[in-house]
Amino acid sequence: MSTRCIIAIDGPAGSGKSTVARALATRLRFAFLDTGAMYRAAAVAVLESGGDVADAVACAGIVKRHTISLDPDAFPPRILLDGRDVGIRIRDPDVSAASSPVSASPEVRAILVQAQRAFAIDHPLLVTEGRDQSSVVFPDAEVKVFLVARLEVRAARRAAELRSKGVPADEAEVLHAIQERDLRDSTRTTSPLREVSGSLRVDSSELSVEQVISLIEAHLPVGAARP
Numbered sequence: 561m562s563t564r565c566i567i568a569i570d571g572p573a574g575s576g577k578s579t580v581a582r583a584l585a586t587r588l589r590f591a592f593l594d595t596g597a598m599y600r601a602a603a604v605a606v607l608e609s610g611g612d613v614a615d616a617v618a619c620a621g622i623v624k625r626h627t628i629s630l631d632p633d634a635f636p637p638r639i640l641l642d643g644r645d646v647g648i649r650i651r652d653p654d655v656s657a658a659s660s661p662v663s664a665s666p667e668v669r670a671i672l673v674q675a676q677r678a679f680a681i682d683h684p685l686l687v688t689e690g691r692d693q694s695s696v697v698f699p700d701a702e703v704k705v706f707l708v709a710r711l712e713v714r715a716a717r718r719a720a721e722l723r724s725k726g727v728p729a730d731e732a733e734v735l736h737a738i739q740e741r742d743l744r745d746s747t748r749t750t751s752p753l754r755e756v757s758g759s760l761r762v763d764s765s766e767l768s769v770e771q772v773i774s775l776i777e778a779h780l781p782v783g784a785a786r787p
């Protein structure tokens with residue numbers, strides 16, 4: 561078995577990254593890193609401090625005063641803000657909306673990218689997901705996947721996910737919010753969402769999680785899986 565195998569999965573909101581990455585990590589018995597959860601925790605810190613999410617420097621100042629970490633003993637790892645589990649709070653719609661402008665701050669990104677690379681040093685067999693994992697954080701990842709899905713499909717998935725948590729969700733509103741977030745995440749100056757050459761492009765619109773995983777597994781380097 562290889563001593564290091566990083567599987568980087570990037571894609572827009574609702575493309576199925578988290579579900580696929582988590583299931584793949586379970587199957588391979590790799591660690592799992594949800595980098596979106598880290599940006600969401602940063603947004604919680606900014607919201608709780610009453611900071612302006614559009615002020616990149618102020619956001620970084622707030623984030624620096626807090627500790628965003630992952631408890632790797634849990635699977636999936638619990639996301640902690642100053643040791644407090646914010647796993648539920650980070651999925652609230654106000655945090656979803658705030659996470660996009662907060663993640664556009666280059667200084668916030670520098671802090672979280674460093675934490676992500678440190679996590680990979682401790683967990684060299686890793687499935688990681690986000691927007692910049694293949695392009696910026698792990699450009700030397702052994703496997704790079706760009707996961708996409710049609711906008712309507714992504715909105716339907718997000719709405720269903722919210723409803724399953726008891727949060728009322730109007731599909732048209734969810735679609736609009738995703739569209740705005742996509743635009744901001746892919747047009748920002750620092751580390752925009754982009755497909756890198758050499759990545760495996762998978763459109764999950766008509767595929768089950770199992771089918772997506774099979775496509776990725778077919779691209780794993782020989783000996784990547786644990787025995």
Ligand code: DC
Binds near residue numbers: 573
């Ligand atoms: O994947 P998600 O919806 O949990 O991500 C939340 C926000 O964080 C989203 O607006 C994009 C941003 N993000 C990012 O900029 N870079 C990452 N590696 C992961 C997420």
